[in-house]
Amino acid sequence: MLLEVKHVKKIYQSGPSQTIALRDVDFSLDKGEYVAIMGESGSGKSTLLNLLATFDQASQGSIHLAGQDLAQIKADKVAQFRRDMIGFVFQDFNVLDHLSNRDNILLPLVLNNQKVAQMEARLNELAPLLGIEALLDKYPYQVSGGQRQRIAIARALVAQPDIVLADEPTGALDSKSSRQILDLFIRLNEMGHTLLMVTHSSAAAATANRVLFIKDGIIFHELYRGQATEADFQDRINHALAVLAK
Numbered sequence: 001m002l003l004e005v006k007h008v009k010k011i012y013q014s015g016p017s018q019t020i021a022l023r024d025v026d027f028s029l030d031k032g033e034y035v036a037i038m039g040e041s042g043s044g045k046s047t048l049l050n051l052l053a054t055f056d057q058a059s060q061g062s063i064h065l066a067g068q069d070l071a072q073i074k075a076d077k078v079a080q081f082r083r084d085m086i087g088f089v090f091q092d093f094n095v096l097d098h099l100s101n102r103d104n105i106l107l108p109l110v111l112n113n114q115k116v117a118q119m120e121a122r123l124n125e126l127a128p129l130l131g132i133e134a135l136l137d138k139y140p141y142q143v144s145g146g147q148r149q150r151i152a153i154a155r156a157l158v159a160q161p162d163i164v165l166a167d168e169p170t171g172a173l174d175s176k177s178s179r180q181i182l183d184l185f186i187r188l189n190e191m192g193h194t195l196l197m198v199t200h201s202s203a204a205a206a207t208a209n210r211v212l213f214i215k216d217g218i219i220f221h222e223l224y225r226g227q228a229t230e231a232d233f234q235d236r237i238n239h240a241l242a243v244l245a246k
């Protein structure tokens with residue numbers, strides 16, 4: 001078991017008012033899975049992702065990643081744990097415009113004090129896989145949104161994390177670029193990467209092997225793709241979303 005989320009509750013307290021963002025979230029993920037999380041706005045998806053990402057702590061319950069209880073990581077070790085274990089892909093790419101695409105990708109390794117030769121070797125593995133060889137010397141503002149997302153995915157993978165967390169990775173892309181990113185996710189998963197993606201898009205979720213549906217802070221439904229085609233799985237997801245909206 002790579003990720004184990006047990007009875008997680010998250011309460012935001014601001015002054016006298018409380019918001020229960022997560023009531024009782026319980027699920028686990030094995031290494032090599034590709035899972036999508038869907039739910040309406042305000043259902044708690046970002047809150048959950050923030051907890052998994054070690055950006056915030058659960059109010060109750062526990063989260064273990066690769067056997068490590070996230071609540072037990074010392075404050076001065078959290079950033080290093082995050083860099084080692086987790087890759088992030090965001091809707092708005094979060095790349096730094098004043099760094100070249102190459103330097104954006106290598107940033108996590110620079111922070112880890114890796115040797116230049118090792119960094120170049122890693123880049124040479126990733127660039128052809130992501131189709132970004134010709135983009136490395138350019139800057140993020142000189143490439144398209146879809147290309148920028150591929151740079152961000154390279155950065156997420158460069159330190160060989162145990163899990164990649166993606167928050168609406170196709171949310172800012174047109175349909176063609178979205179499809180390319182989703183095909184890339186499928187490929188990365190086939191290569192053994194563990195992916196957890198939050199998305200509003202049933203087309204995106206249908207590329208995963210399992211979909212968790214979150215509503216009012218609990219996971220109330222789960223679909224496995226099994227042997228279904230992507231199109232059939234998307235139909236099942238849309239049906240579940242329609243039921244969820246009632």
Ligand SMILES: Nc1ncnc2c1ncn2[C@@H]1O[C@H](COP(=O)(O)OP(=O)(O)OP(=O)(O)O)[C@@H](O)[C@H]1O
Pocket residue numbers: 012013014019020021039040041042043044045046047048
């Ligand atoms: N920092 C915060 N302080 C107080 N309440 C918060 C905070 N962040 C989120 N919430 C509340 O917690 C609940 C869950 O929010 P969350 O952002 O996790 O939902 P979401 O499913 O990610 O929504 P969206 O799809 O719109 O991003 C909402 O009621 C939200 O208003």
